[in-house]
Amino acid sequence: MADNPFPLDTEGLLQAYRTMRTIREFEDRLHTNFATGEIPGFVHLYAGEEAAAAGIMMHLRREDRIASTHRGHGHCIAKGVDPKAMMKEIYGKVGGSCAGKGGSMHIAELDAGMMGANGILGAGAPLACGAGLAAKHRGQGDVALSFVGDGASNQGTFLESLNLAAVWNLPTIFVVENNGYAESTSRNYAVAVDSYVDRAAGFGLPGITVDGTDFFAVYEAAGEIIDRARHGGGPSLLECEMVRFYGHFEGDAQTYRADGEVADLRENRDCIKSFRSKVEGAGVISADRLDQIDGEVIALIDEAVAEAKAAPEPDLSELLTDVYVSY
Amino acid sequence: MVGLIANPVSARDIRRVISNASSLQVADRANIVLRAATALGATGIDKIYAMPDKKGIQALVQRGLERERNMGHRLPHVEFLDMSITSTVDDTHRAVDLLAELGVDAIIVLGGDGTHRAVVSRCATIPIVGISTGTNNAYPEMRESTVSGLAAGLYSSGAVPGSVAVTDNKLLEVSVNGGELTDLALVDVVASTDRYVGARALWRTESIAEIFVTFADPEAVGMSAVAGVLEPISRAERYGLHVRLGPGGRRVKAAIGPGMLSSLDVESWARLLPDQPMKVTPEAGTLALDGERELELKPGDEVALRLRPSGFVSIDVGRTVRWAAKEGIFIDS
Numbered sequence: 001m002a003d004n005p006f007p008l009d010t011e012g013l014l015q016a017y018r019t020m021r022t023i024r025e026f027e028d029r030l031h032t033n034f035a036t037g038e039i040p041g042f043v044h045l046y047a048g049e050e051a052a053a054a055g056i057m058m059h060l061r062r063e064d065r066i067a068s069t070h071r072g073h074g075h076c077i078a079k080g081v082d083p084k085a086m087m088k089e090i091y092g093k094v095g096g097s098c099a100g101k102g103g104s105m106h107i108a109e110l111d112a113g114m115m116g117a118n119g120i121l122g123a124g125a126p127l128a129c130g131a132g133l134a135a136k137h138r139g140q141g142d143v144a145l146s147f148v149g150d151g152a153s154n155q156g157t158f159l160e161s162l163n164l165a166a167v168w169n170l171p172t173i174f175v176v177e178n179n180g181y182a183e184s185t186s187r188n189y190a191v192a193v194d195s196y197v198d199r200a201a202g203f204g205l206p207g208i209t210v211d212g213t214d215f216f217a218v219y220e221a222a223g224e225i226i227d228r229a230r231h232g233g234g235p236s237l238l239e240c241e242m243v244r245f246y247g248h249f250e251g252d253a254q255t256y257r258a259d260g261e262v263a264d265l266r267e268n269r270d271c272i273k274s275f276r277s278k279v280e281g282a283g284v285i286s287a288d289r290l291d292q293i294d295g296e297v298i299a300l301i302d303e304a305v306a307e308a309k310a311a312p313e314p315d316l317s318e319l320l321t322d323v324y325v326s327y
Numbered sequence: 328m329v330g331l332i333a334n335p336v337s338a339r340d341i342r343r344v345i346s347n348a349s350s351l352q353v354a355d356r357a358n359i360v361l362r363a364a365t366a367l368g369a370t371g372i373d374k375i376y377a378m379p380d381k382k383g384i385q386a387l388v389q390r391g392l393e394r395e396r397n398m399g400h401r402l403p404h405v406e407f408l409d410m411s412i413t414s415t416v417d418d419t420h421r422a423v424d425l426l427a428e429l430g431v432d433a434i435i436v437l438g439g440d441g442t443h444r445a446v447v448s449r450c451a452t453i454p455i456v457g458i459s460t461g462t463n464n465a466y467p468e469m470r471e472s473t474v475s476g477l478a479a480g481l482y483s484s485g486a487v488p489g490s491v492a493v494t495d496n497k498l499l500e501v502s503v504n505g506g507e508l509t510d511l512a513l514v515d516v517v518a519s520t521d522r523y524v525g526a527r528a529l530w531r532t533e534s535i536a537e538i539f540v541t542f543a544d545p546e547a548v549g550m551s552a553v554a555g556v557l558e559p560i561s562r563a564e565r566y567g568l569h570v571r572l573g574p575g576g577r578r579v580k581a582a583i584g585p586g587m588l589s590s591l592d593v594e595s596w597a598r599l600l601p602d603q604p605m606k607v608t609p610e611a612g613t614l615a616l617d618g619e620r621e622l623e624l625k626p627g628d629e630v631a632l633r634l635r636p637s638g639f640v641s642i643d644v645g646r647t648v649r650w651a652a653k654e655g656i657f658i659d660s
Contacts, residue, residue: 005522005534005612193353193383197339201350206343208526209336216523221341224526228344236344281625282522282612 004284007220008058013279016058016215017290020050020272021297023074026083027246029301030073030090034250038309040092041103046074048213048245051271052177053078055218056145056238059226065113065131065144067124069177070105072117075147080112087304093311099322100314122148122155125174129161132172132235141230143171150191151182153199162203165235173225174200174237177212179244184256200237212240213271216278243269329367329483330376330426330453331405332419332446333360334438335383337461340619341526346586351460356437357387359458361395361402363435363476364388368402370480376429378422379407381414416445423449432483433642435475440466440549440617444513447498451639454482454493465514465547466617470644478644481651492647497541497567497601498638501614502631503622512616513639515540515550516632522612524620532589536608538570539599539632545581549618553581557596565636567599584618601636 006013027047034043046053049071057078060066068075076086081097089096090104097107108116115131118124128146135142148158153176165172176196180186193199200207208225210217218240225236243265247254254262279285335353342348364375379385385407395402408425412418423446426434433454436446439461446455456479457467482492499512517529518537529535529550542562543554554560554568556579573594583589599605607614607630614622614630624630651657 005520007521007523007525195336195339195353195383197343197350198352201352206347207339207350208341208343209339210341210526214524216525217527220525221344224341225344239339278523278623283626 005282006279006284007216007223010285012058013285014289014293016054016219017272017275017279017285018293018297019054019057019078020215020275021294022083022300023047023050023053023077024272025297025301026073026077026086026304029305031246031250033305039090041105043090043104043250044071044248045246045250046071048243048265048270049177049179050074051215051275052175052212052218052240052242055215056175056222056226058219059223060113060145061142062111062113063140063142065115065128065135065142067115067127067131067144067146068117069124069147069149069152070117070119070121071149071177072107072147073104076107076109076114076117079114081107081109081114083300084304084307085109087301087308088311091308091311092313093308094314095307095311099318100311101318101322121152122157124148125158125161126164128172128174129164129168129170132165132170133168135171136168143173143226143229145173145175147175147177149182150176150178150180151185153196154182154190159199159203162200162205162235162237166204169232169234171229171232172235173229174235176237176239177242178239179242181244181248181256183248184252184254186256196237196239205235205237207237207239209239209241212242213269213274215271215275328374328376328429328431329372329479330422330429330431330434331360331363332378332422332426332434332436332438332442333380333384334419334442334460335380336414337438337442340528342528342530342584342587345530346584348585353383354387356460357384357391359437359460359472360384360388361391363458363472363479364392364402364405365395365400366473366476367480367483370477370486371484372480373403375403375405376426376431377405377407378418379410379412380418381412419445420449426450427453433479435479436467438467439464440514441619443467444511444617447513447639448511451498454640454642456642456644465544465549465551468644474648475644478642478647481647481656482642486656487647487651491650492642493640494643494646495637496562496639496641497565498635499539499541499567500633500635500638501616501622502633503624504629505631508622510614510616510622511638513541514547514617515554515615516607517550517615518607518611518630519613519615519620520610521620522623524613524623527619527621528584529615529618529620530584530587532572532583532591535572535591536610537572539567539605539634540570541567541634543568548582548585550583553579553583553591554596556581557593558598560598565601567634568596569599569605570596599634601634603633605632606630607632
């Protein structure tokens with residue numbers, strides 16, 4: 001194998017690939033299985049956006065906290081939540097990340113630093129400010145990240161959080177995952193600025209834009225802003241320009257998209273294809289090794305689905321447990 | 328007639344986080360356009376053709392023009408080109424094509440080195456007037472847009488002849504595998520041993536193998552500054568500079584970006600002669616053009632460069648307005 005001209009060693013590259021492939025396989029399988037009616041509730045799939053979750057989360061420690069969105073499966077997997085527990089959660093079964101009572105939009109695992117997917121748009125940003133404040137007081141260099149879509153970036157909670165993070169100089173990073181659509185509303189219709197960097201500048205914090213379909217672009221940029229936050233440099237905004245392979249939710253007819261748009265994205269802006277092409281082309285990792293990971297990932301998701309289907313539903317007696325906290 | 332390409336999204340890269348680089352907001356870019364338009368109007372230009380964008384400069388410029396007209400101020404009519412908008416560099420390419428078809432006399436360009444490069448890559452024969460709104464900005468000089476607008480207007484209206492206003496500029500032609508892929512740079516080409524474009528900007532110097540510049544200016548920021556601290560070469564001289572990095576030579580300190588002073592080990596440097604083909608090191612994994620990593624190379628790719636002394640034309644703003652002043656063009660009575 002050739003010398004490695006990438007910013008990660010071979011193990012790191014393999015880990016990044018495995019994370020992205022696990023997310024893709026997880027989401028593709030949900031796409032197929034949701035259509036059968038066996039999954040309760042709504043699911044919003046992250047397929048096409050994997051490079052952002054993987055490129056960012058590669059820099060995080062377990063103690064770092066993230067606040068996710070309604071489209072949170074990719075964030076969960078990349079942050080280290082067990083895909084099998086996630087699958088059970090989405091199927092509403094015992095053994096799920098939240099005992100099978102939350103579903104897709106409420107997957108949380110605090111031990112992994114995953115504060116939760118969130119069905120309320122823009123609600124993650126204040127949580128990340130809280131986690132950032134706690135991290136600042138603990139003084140151990142931990143950071144907090146909030147993910148938000150281009151649509152939810154218009155919410156007051158998000159904009160107020162930018163201000164709060166700036167005035168308190170929190171180790172909080174705001175990731176705008178710009179896939180071009182707020183549900184079905186084009187970003188160009190609903191966002192008054194051409195760039196989220198302008199929004200960040202309005203609150204006195206730096207912002208940058210990267211190609212969110214290029215793992216290495218995200219990895220490099222995220223590394224700098226996370227390192228800055230760990231060392232007292234304060235908050236930043238990272239806009240990842242990305243693409244969504246499926247609809248806003250499963251069942252979305254996507255009449256707002258142009259003919260051939262998704263096919264073109266899958267052909268030309270697939271972050272996993274691009275990653276494979278780079279590392280294989282440079283002679284650093286063989287196609288066989290990556291294919292082997294593909295096989296392992298497929299087997300993992302096969303098991304996750306089989307176990308989720310086989311698991312029992314929560315008992316009725318658990319209906320009100322985990323709902324209220326007694327102090 | 329004057330054309331206008333204003334990039335609403337330059338200055339958005341990682342240098343804002345790592346070195347406090349500026350982030351010129353869209354409202355400021357629109358004001359720059361309005362000031363240039365005011366100056367163009369003062370020289371008798373009554374129409375500007377401009378590149379459209381989505382929610383950025385166009386909307387604010389139109390609002391500003393309406394405000395100025397309400398107050399009775401005379402500004403040229405700004406017609407936004409009829410074209411689809413992708414919010415990518417393709418918009419710049421398409422707009423330049425349309426401006427060339429319309430036969431504009433000059434194109435005012437707002438952006439950084441990358442935007443200017445995108446314009447020149449499409450048309451090198453219409454003189455450009457560069458206004459710096461990007462990050463590194465080795466090519467466009469920092470200059471008030473009112474004066475740039477004046478120069479463009481003086482040339483377009485015929486008040487100042489092309490023999491005075493228009494000047495040749497050097498550029499670097501890049502060819503991969505004997506022409507399989509071609510590109511160009513206005514200021515610098517950098518060969519890096521990294522094999523990914525990543526976050527695009529150049530700030531880690533350890534992977535830089537070679538630097539080629541059209542001019543070497545210690546007053547610039549970016550790779551031109553690295554060459555400039557070794558051997559200053561002006562924009563007007565017919566040669567450039569080729570710098571090889573590596574141990575065993577000199578260690579230099581240069582502003583490789585805004586707020587970024589770096590030390591680099593320079594193995595050797597030599598003048599880059601016009602029209603002489605040069606081979607880039609086979610160790611190159613990516614090529615950065617005008618400060619941004621652009622081309623990812625495969626092992627075995629062969630890259631050749633050539634310095635073109637008359638690569639594209641621009642308006643020499645200082646020379647144009649000084650000539651106009653000497654001719655008394657600004658004296659009304």
